[in-house]
Amino acid sequence: MTTATLRNPQDFITCPDTGQNINKPVIALAKAHIFTAVVYLLAGGALGLLVALTRWPAIHLLPSELFYIALTGHGAAVLLFWCHIFEVGVAYYFCTSPINARLATPKIAWFSFWLMVVGSAMGTVMVLLGQATVMFSAYPPLKAHPLFYLGVILFAVGALIPMFIILATLIKAKNERTYEGSMPLATFGTLIYAIIAIFTWVMGAVIFIPTLLWSMGLISNIDPQMYRLVFWALAHSTQQVNICMHITIWYSLAAILFGARPLNEKVSRMAFVLYLFALQLGSVHHLLSDPGSSFTWRTFNTSYAGYLAVLGSLIHGLTVPGGIELAQRRRGLNNGLFEWLRKAPWGNPVFSGFFMSVVFFGFLGGITGVTMSNQQINMIIHNTAYVPGHFHGTVATGTTLAFMAFSFWFVPFITRTKLAAPKLANMSVWLFGMGMSVFAVFFMAAGHLGAPRRHWDITFADAALKFDFSATVHMLTTVAEIGAAIGGVGALFFIISILGTFMGKKVADGVSVVPQLAEPAGVVAARLHGGTEPHIKGLEVPGSLVLCMLLLTFLVVYYFAQFKYMATIWGIH
Amino acid sequence: MSYTSIQPIPQRHWWRMRVGPDEKIWITVAYAWCLVMLVWMVGWYFVGNQNQAGEAFRVTVDGFVDKMDQMIEQHQLTDASGELMAEGDSEIPVVQVPVGGDIFLAARQFEWPVIPVLELGKEYTFHLSSADVNHGFSLLPINVNLQLMPGYDYVLRFTPNKTGIYRFVCNEYCGLGHHLMAGKLYVIDTANNIVLDGKGGITGGGA
Numbered sequence: 001m002t003t004a005t006l007r008n009p010q011d012f013i014t015c016p017d018t019g020q021n022i023n024k025p026v027i028a029l030a031k032a033h034i035f036t037a038v039v040y041l042l043a044g045g046a047l048g049l050l051v052a053l054t055r056w057p058a059i060h061l062l063p064s065e066l067f068y069i070a071l072t073g074h075g076a077a078v079l080l081f082w083c084h085i086f087e088v089g090v091a092y093y094f095c096t097s098p099i100n101a102r103l104a105t106p107k108i109a110w111f112s113f114w115l116m117v118v119g120s121a122m123g124t125v126m127v128l129l130g131q132a133t134v135m136f137s138a139y140p141p142l143k144a145h146p147l148f149y150l151g152v153i154l155f156a157v158g159a160l161i162p163m164f165i166i167l168a169t170l171i172k173a174k175n176e177r178t179y180e181g182s183m184p185l186a187t188f189g190t191l192i193y194a195i196i197a198i199f200t201w202v203m204g205a206v207i208f209i210p211t212l213l214w215s216m217g218l219i220s221n222i223d224p225q226m227y228r229l230v231f232w233a234l235a236h237s238t239q240q241v242n243i244c245m246h247i248t249i250w251y252s253l254a255a256i257l258f259g260a261r262p263l264n265e266k267v268s269r270m271a272f273v274l275y276l277f278a279l280q281l282g283s284v285h286h287l288l289s290d291p292g293s294s295f296t297w298r299t300f301n302t303s304y305a306g307y308l309a310v311l312g313s314l315i316h317g318l319t320v321p322g323g324i325e326l327a328q329r330r331r332g333l334n335n336g337l338f339e340w341l342r343k344a345p346w347g348n349p350v351f352s353g354f355f356m357s358v359v360f361f362g363f364l365g366g367i368t369g370v371t372m373s374n375q376q377i378n379m380i381i382h383n384t385a386y387v388p389g390h391f392h393g394t395v396a397t398g399t400t401l402a403f404m405a406f407s408f409w410f411v412p413f414i415t416r417t418k419l420a421a422p423k424l425a426n427m428s429v430w431l432f433g434m435g436m437s438v439f440a441v442f443f444m445a446a447g448h449l450g451a452p453r454r455h456w457d458i459t460f461a462d463a464a465l466k467f468d469f470s471a472t473v474h475m476l477t478t479v480a481e482i483g484a485a486i487g488g489v490g491a492l493f494f495i496i497s498i499l500g501t502f503m504g505k506k507v508a509d510g511v512s513v514v515p516q517l518a519e520p521a522g523v524v525a526a527r528l529h530g531g532t533e534p535h536i537k538g539l540e541v542p543g544s545l546v547l548c549m550l551l552l553t554f555l556v557v558y559y560f561a562q563f564k565y566m567a568t569i570w571g572i573h
Numbered sequence: 574m575s576y577t578s579i580q581p582i583p584q585r586h587w588w589r590m591r592v593g594p595d596e597k598i599w600i601t602v603a604y605a606w607c608l609v610m611l612v613w614m615v616g617w618y619f620v621g622n623q624n625q626a627g628e629a630f631r632v633t634v635d636g637f638v639d640k641m642d643q644m645i646e647q648h649q650l651t652d653a654s655g656e657l658m659a660e661g662d663s664e665i666p667v668v669q670v671p672v673g674g675d676i677f678l679a680a681r682q683f684e685w686p687v688i689p690v691l692e693l694g695k696e697y698t699f700h701l702s703s704a705d706v707n708h709g710f711s712l713l714p715i716n717v718n719l720q721l722m723p724g725y726d727y728v729l730r731f732t733p734n735k736t737g738i739y740r741f742v743c744n745e746y747c748g749l750g751h752h753l754m755a756g757k758l759y760v761i762d763t764a765n766n767i768v769l770d771g772k773g774g775i776t777g778g779g780a
């Protein structure tokens with residue numbers, strides 16, 4: 001598989017199953033990062049389960065203070081620590097193996113790993129001690145213990161350093177000419193990921209350092225609006241970072257499983273570059289129902305800039321399944337619109353998790369995200385249960401599900417250990433994918449009826465003025481939380497399988513742990529057609545195009561339905 | 574072409590490779606939709622009846638709360654026996670400013686300190702703020718949601734189009750008593766004799 005001759009072969013191990021060369025330090029680093037990330041998913045998932053069992057009206061498990069502690073811990077542990085530690089581990093692989101590069105400065109990589117561990121542990125402990133019950137967003141003037149902010153800062157610095165290591169690695173590889181031609185799409189996605197992440201974590205320092213000083217009494221005041229502006233420049237960008245990495249993983253899995261290549265390199269790369277342009281400005285969609293910003297400013301930021309990012313995602317939405325479709329058709333699965341999809345390996349969690357992640361990210365996270373970042377519609381959605389409903393569609397059934405699917409391939413690959421509990425692994429993606437989508441859909445429905453997010457008791461049993469939501473809202477919440485609980489079980493199965501793999505025994509030489517990489521689809525097609533890859537007349541990927549048009553139709557209908565409702569309420573100017 | 578997304582591209586001039594018809598169609602349609610959303614959003618600002626951009630002013634928390642207290646002092650309603658109207662254990666004042674007037678509402682941990690009374694179809698200027706931390710203003714059942722912050726006076730003109738009892742709920746986490754924050758608002762129609770019944774409801778309207 002490797003075309004160029006390997007420089008410094010002593011620094012590499014060649015995977016006997018895939019033929020890929022892996023830089024030795026990357027193996028240990030990837031193991032450490034992913035193991036730690038999965039531990040955070042375990043902690044965060046358990047807290048999420050407690051939160052869900054409390055918002056489930058008939059159970060209402062935790063007392064109020066513990067509920068808010070668990071919710072703060074859940075947000076921080078999964079959104080920050082699970083996702084971003086995982087990504088760094090995977091990024092080290094993507095910036096080295098595909099181009100036969102060696103990681104620059106592994107020592108510093110270990111240093112930043114420990115910074116992340118110490119910072120995240122410090123933050124988590126402060127939350128669990130009840131010293132930082134401020135939600136992960138920590139809007140001042142709500143105040144947490146200084147060690148909480150310090151923990152987040154250490155984590156942010158620990159997450160920032162690897163991005164420079166990635167850039168250095170790519171530059172070094174270029175200088176050393178470790179590969180011929182242009183870098184693969186997976187590596188390019190990782191490069192964009194690193195650039196966006198640099199901006200992101202610098203914003204983290206810009207906002208959390210003054211906040212730390214304020215919590216220590218050294219600064220008298222943090223302007224709450226300024227905080228929200230800079231905080232979302234950080235926190236929205238962290239999502240863009242997540243998306244960049246999970247899309248990189250999508251393309252890679254399509255290559256690993258189907259030998260897929262992008263339909264067109266330029267288009268897929270441009271779609272990544274659009275994220276780069278739109279990134280800082282898009283974060284304003286978190287402030288659309290805040291005081292103090294003009295119509296023009298909102299419009300510029302959410303439309304010009306927001307829609308560039310949306311366009312980027314819509315393009316990947318065609319080219320990721322399109323890559324699979326083209327590869328499958330080249331193998332001869334050419335009947336009708338969807339034979340390529342029907343005959344995909346649905347029994348393999350690497351594929352089923354991956355494909356569900358593509359579909360749910362678009363249909364649940366994407367449609368709703370585009371709709372709610374319309375500045376007027378935002379008002380009928382802001383801070384309701386709709387918001388967590390929406391972002392479990394993006395970050396749980398999109399990002400996390402993609403990471404789970406990838407782990408089932410990647411962890412055996414780096415540990416040279418057979419995947420533990422394959423049956424649980426197989427069930428986990430379905431339980432998590434389906435459970436979390438039920439949660440997303442029903443929580444959004446409850447939000448449409450006004451159910452608030454981050455709320456211990458929507459029956460207001462102890463409130464001075466009595467009020468209760470309708471039975472419908474309680475019913476929707478119940479179904480949502482049942483979905484969340486099922487999703488939690490799915491996450492647990494994933495964790496058991498992956499941690500089990502980490503604890504498992506290395507296989508003997510000659511035994512394989514992952515399948516061979518799929519042969520490039522172009523090569524297969526050329527063989528089937530006697531030497532050259534045939535030229536396709538007309539549409540190359542009609543099935544994927546139909547799926548995309550379906551998504552767009554849903555989006556259009558849903559979007560205007562919101563306006564139809566909004567037109568019936570009070571005049572607001 | 575013998576490479577995949579995880580292998581270097583051997584082609585020299587890959588950026589000149591032809592873009593397939595599927596991608597061209599999709600990018601055109603997708604971008605057209607983005608433009609429709611842009612035009613629609615701007616259009617709604619000029620034609621639509623719901624826009625929360627409003628205006629906002631920097632204020633001091635004390636200054637704002639003073640204004641709210643003055644409003645309560647001047648406009649708190651009295652019942653048939655001449656007593657000031659208030660509801661709930663914490664005696665939250667029921668306040669009706671003249672039609673077209675200004676209503677000051679500073680949410681605080683953990684209550685909505687005013688119960689406004691509005692006339693149907695009349696425009697009122699709401700000044701929304703907070704006396705301490707961020708709060709979420711959620712007006713139910715119409716589900717209008719705004720972020721309230723100390724030091725900012727968020728000015729929006731509301732024109733109610735239906736009589737009834739409305740509720741405020743706080744939907745931004747504001748501390749350990751966040752879930753206690755339920756508030757109230759009445760929309761009455763004096764001309765058609767839909768008015769307060771003095772017992773926490775309105776006559777002729779919903780309970």
Ligand code: HEM
Nearest residue numbers: 045048049052075078079135388396400453454484488491
């Ligand atoms: C493992 C299964 C999961 C369960 C059972 C679960 C459940 C929940 C529930 C019930 C809420 C509370 C919503 C509210 O009351 O406002 C919540 C909030 C949240 N979840 Fe999850 N979730 C899970 C996975 C995830 C994952 C994988 C992520 C991100 C990678 C995530 C990120 C968040 C965030 C950021 C919040 C908001 C916290 C806040 O409002 O400060 N969740 N989750």
Ligand SMILES: [Cu+2]
Nearest residue numbers: 236239283286
């Ligand atoms: Cu965002």
Ligand SMILES: [Cu+2]
Nearest residue numbers: 743745747751
């Ligand atoms: Cu609150």
